[in-house]
Amino acid sequence: GDSVTQMEGPVTLSEEAFLTINCTYTATGYPSLFWYVQYPGEGLQLLLKATKADDKGSNKGFEATYRKETTSFHLEKGSVQVSDSAVYFCALIRRKIIFGSGTRLSIRP
């Protein structure tokens, strides 16, 4: 069945460091792919999405490219801030949405 695998956390970086959070998926066809972010004490918020192969989603300095050849949707940011500390979820959507297990990101000032 469909599944999403994320790199395990926690990930701890210094402010202004480069961020990559890996995400790979298993699915038939070409599902839409999403990254959600969860700040402490809050629900999940959509960060970015891509609906077809080679699409690049971007928002708030984060980017992710839908790579069908590697079945990946890695999240990147060139220079992280303390305010980016949160849990990040990769997801694919069919009739149901399937989430990865989440990656906790902590940014040191």
Add this chain to the structure above:
Amino acid sequence: NAGVTQTPKFQVLKTGQSMTLQCAQDMNHEYMSWYRQDPGMGLRLIHYSVGAGITDQGEVPNGYNVSRSTTEDFPLRLLSAAPSQTSVYFCASRLSGQGDSNQPQHFGDGTRLSIL
């Protein structure tokens, strides 16, 4: 526009008690769903609904009931609470549940439930 509203935000129950977690959305979304979030396990789908009068089971439906009598509301019922149901519960909605969809889900802020 309130989005997805969950009540209560926090609840403590004793084993065996029953409770209903409320979820309402004001976006006229057809698709609504309930997830539980546990450490190291991400979000797991409990039940979902593709429209009023239609519900279906997700990954972890045991111990939970749902109904969808209106488009706006999708309550989750625990008939006899167990400590294994201690978790954070999220309700979510999106515009349509038919077929593949690239529509994002909108999440409520969650209900933190502890079963003693």
